[in-house]
Amino acid sequence: MRKALVGCIVCLAFLVAEPWALAADEVGDLFQTPTQEVPSQGNQEKTSVLNDLINGRKLLSINFDLYAGGGGYFGYATSPDYSDLWGDLDRTFLGTMILSGTLDLRPFDYLRVHASGELNYPTEWEGTWGFGVNLQDLYLDYQSPGLLSAKMGRFSLAWGNARILAIADLPNRSISVTDLPSSTDILPSWLTGNEPSLWFRMALPLGNFTSTFLSSLPDTVDGGIYSMGYGSLNELVVGKTYLSLAGYYRYNLTPRLAASAKTAIQGVDVFVDATASFPSWDNPLFCATTGLYYQTSTGPNIKVTAELRWNGEKPGSTALIQDTVVIGGLSQAVALVWSTVGGAPVSLGGTWYHDWTDGSGAVIPSFSADLAPLISVKAFLPLSYGEDGTAYRKYYPSETKGYLAGLGIVFLLKANF
Amino acid sequence: MRRFAVIGGLLLACLLPLLAQTPGPAYLKKVDDHTNFADTDFSADYAITQVKPGEGTTFNRAVVFRRDRRSQFLVLLVEPVEDKGKGYLMIEGGIWLYDPKDGRFTFTSSQDAFRNTNARNSDFALSNLAGYYRVERAGKEKLGIFDCDRIDLVAVSPDAPFPRKTIWVSADYALRMSKEYSLSGQLLRTVAFQYQRLSGRDVPAKVILIDELKKKLVSGVEQKETTTILITKPSFDVLPSNLFSKEYLARMGK
Numbered sequence: 001m002r003k004a005l006v007g008c009i010v011c012l013a014f015l016v017a018e019p020w021a022l023a024a025d026e027v028g029d030l031f032q033t034p035t036q037e038v039p040s041q042g043n044q045e046k047t048s049v050l051n052d053l054i055n056g057r058k059l060l061s062i063n064f065d066l067y068a069g070g071g072g073y074f075g076y077a078t079s080p081d082y083s084d085l086w087g088d089l090d091r092t093f094l095g096t097m098i099l100s101g102t103l104d105l106r107p108f109d110y111l112r113v114h115a116s117g118e119l120n121y122p123t124e125w126e127g128t129w130g131f132g133v134n135l136q137d138l139y140l141d142y143q144s145p146g147l148l149s150a151k152m153g154r155f156s157l158a159w160g161n162a163r164i165l166a167i168a169d170l171p172n173r174s175i176s177v178t179d180l181p182s183s184t185d186i187l188p189s190w191l192t193g194n195e196p197s198l199w200f201r202m203a204l205p206l207g208n209f210t211s212t213f214l215s216s217l218p219d220t221v222d223g224g225i226y227s228m229g230y231g232s233l234n235e236l237v238v239g240k241t242y243l244s245l246a247g248y249y250r251y252n253l254t255p256r257l258a259a260s261a262k263t264a265i266q267g268v269d270v271f272v273d274a275t276a277s278f279p280s281w282d283n284p285l286f287c288a289t290t291g292l293y294y295q296t297s298t299g300p301n302i303k304v305t306a307e308l309r310w311n312g313e314k315p316g317s318t319a320l321i322q323d324t325v326v327i328g329g330l331s332q333a334v335a336l337v338w339s340t341v342g343g344a345p346v347s348l349g350g351t352w353y354h355d356w357t358d359g360s361g362a363v364i365p366s367f368s369a370d371l372a373p374l375i376s377v378k379a380f381l382p383l384s385y386g387e388d389g390t391a392y393r394k395y396y397p398s399e400t401k402g403y404l405a406g407l408g409i410v411f412l413l414k415a416n417f
Numbered sequence: 418m419r420r421f422a423v424i425g426g427l428l429l430a431c432l433l434p435l436l437a438q439t440p441g442p443a444y445l446k447k448v449d450d451h452t453n454f455a456d457t458d459f460s461a462d463y464a465i466t467q468v469k470p471g472e473g474t475t476f477n478r479a480v481v482f483r484r485d486r487r488s489q490f491l492v493l494l495v496e497p498v499e500d501k502g503k504g505y506l507m508i509e510g511g512i513w514l515y516d517p518k519d520g521r522f523t524f525t526s527s528q529d530a531f532r533n534t535n536a537r538n539s540d541f542a543l544s545n546l547a548g549y550y551r552v553e554r555a556g557k558e559k560l561g562i563f564d565c566d567r568i569d570l571v572a573v574s575p576d577a578p579f580p581r582k583t584i585w586v587s588a589d590y591a592l593r594m595s596k597e598y599s600l601s602g603q604l605l606r607t608v609a610f611q612y613q614r615l616s617g618r619d620v621p622a623k624v625i626l627i628d629e630l631k632k633k634l635v636s637g638v639e640q641k642e643t644t645t646i647l648i649t650k651p652s653f654d655v656l657p658s659n660l661f662s663k664e665y666l667a668r669m670g671k
Contacts, residue, residue, distance in 0.1 A: 026643075027594075027625050027627070030623060030625065031560040031562060031593060031609075033562075034562065035611075035619055036614065038614065048460050048650065048652035048654045049461060049462045049480040049482075049650050050652075052462075053669075143668065147658065149659075156520065157520070158520050163519070163521070191519055192519060193519050193520045203664050208509045210663065210664060239510040240524055264524035267525075269524050293523060297526075298529070343472060
């Protein structure tokens with residue numbers, strides 16, 4: 001009887017103390033002290049995080065990262081002769097040190113000069129024993145006291161929504177991207193930014209509407225001042241809907257218009273990009289890409305995208321369609337990357353391209369792992385399929401590093417100072 | 418007759434304060450007004466520490482800018498270094514996530530977890546208890562030194578972050594604690610607040626968020642995933658108009 005009574009009292013005590021049961025310690029502590037005044041810090045303006053953010057930027061800041069990477073790419077650029085598989089195997093060994101640096105100069109609050117680049121030696125193990133220089137960014141960035149901002153120099157930009165089968169990225173379609181050297185970094189292209197180029201960009205955000213003017217800058221490769229391009233991107237955000245209308249023209253290339261829309265449905269970005277190109281004004285050609293993009297916000301760190309493109313531009317049909325997307329008709333791409341698999345410093349991913357018109361495609365699974373705080377290993381295994389002469393047997397996606405089938409494995413040692 | 422009028426008047430005088438304190442939409446509006454900064458901009462430094470039982474601790478630091486009168490916020494990540502420049506921007510009712518690595522904006526939901534912590538994106542946004550919930554039940558309860566109203570809320574809007582909530586509100590309309598439930602009544606999250614006073618207004622100083630579903634037995638003791646947010650350097654300075662724009666976020670992200 002006595003035990004039952006004690007039991008009842010204990011149960012009752014638990015019930016009464018229910019709000020406290022959740023955290024008798026840390027949470028309970030929050031309710032033990034009255035609200036305190038924020039200590040006076042003199043001029044309040046100097047304590048705001050915005051001022052910290054602005055004033056925290058030094059007049060000049062320079063950072064360096066030093067990498068040492070090595071590994072090898074092994075594969076077949078074309079179908080091998082099965083009687084001599086070893087002989088046909090392309091073997092590229094990499095071993096390089098890369099000094100990567102960034103420079104920020106802020107002579108005034110409204111002006112910034114930014115530069116970043118890499119110096120590597122040697123460029124390749126089996127290549128020349130020389131220095132390689134890769135200037136990534138070099139630009140002037142101006143922010144007016146009002147809303148207008150302008151940026152001029154070498155930098156990257158991206159228009160449109162699609163990340164893999166991009167068609168509405170009009171300015172980037174008009175520039176020549178040189179073949180990239182064998183890299184010690186293996187990253188799916190859809191997770192990296194576009195290659196930088198020379199641009200002048202001016203943006204005016206007006207509430208939920210932003211208008212951007214863009215022009216390419218004359219460079220020595222593509223014909224100087226006469227080959228400059230001009231474009232405009234106009235974006236409107238209404239709730240969870242993004243709409244844009246863009247146009248771009250570069251001398252001797254096809255004038256194009258692009259319309260894009262994006263919204264979110266059940267946490268998934270859903271988008272469509274469409275373009276009209278005008279090799280002649282009475283004969284517009286159309287392309288469209290629709291797709292999904294999703295990244296988890298909790299649990300496993302996963303990013304996934306799926307895109308379907310219909311390319312109605314016909315390469316070779318007119319001299320002006322020289323900057324067309326080379327794979328015509330209906331094609332798709334699906335890509336996934338899963339970082340910190342099972343909480344371990346391991347990433348798995350892959351991209352699958354498929355051309356529904358001719359049945360060709362490419363699959364590029366990839367893997368990376370941090371072996372130690374400064375040491376990582378990255379690998380990929382590209383495989384293109386299809387009949388000879390089909391789209392993905394002629395045009396390998398950049399992630400294949402030019403291999404029909406192969407294996408790339410790279411070890412990376414990184415330090416920064 | 419005159420006696421009845423006097424008694425009636427006295428009764429009314431006694432009842433009026435009681436009626437005024439009965440929680441309803443007007444009461445919730447006062448809680449919202451206490452939480453929000455409708456007549457000023459707000460900025461602060463948020464140090465966000467998440468403890469996962471048996472897995473260790475992760476740390477994020479962000480600077481937060483709010484313009485509640487226009488339902489706008491910008492959260493710019495400062496730490497960890499590899500995520501520096503990522504940001505969340507709420508404009509026009511949508512929340513954008515910017516990643517400087519690919520230079521692209523993606524939509525994110527107010528109900529999504531913030532940086533895989535126990536905080537949600539909605540925790541940085543305008544409080545709208547009066548618009549999202551109706552009072553189901555109310556009572557009195559003491560939390561530490563605070564005499565609180567304990568109010569059970571039921572969502573009336575699909576935009577409400579949780580279908581059901583119980584909140585503890587002190588006499589100054591400060592939200593002291595919130596328990597958030599699923600539609601079936603499963604307790605999902607507990608959030609507790611401590612305030613600091615700046616220029617006569619209450620600003621959160623410390624927020625503890627406990628995920629009631631993610632728990633583990635560590636050395637025989639049940640531990641729950643917990644996120645603690647320390648808010649420092651609060652300021653009501655006027656913020657530039659262009660701060661709440663994608664353009665600004667992309668520039669700051671570089």
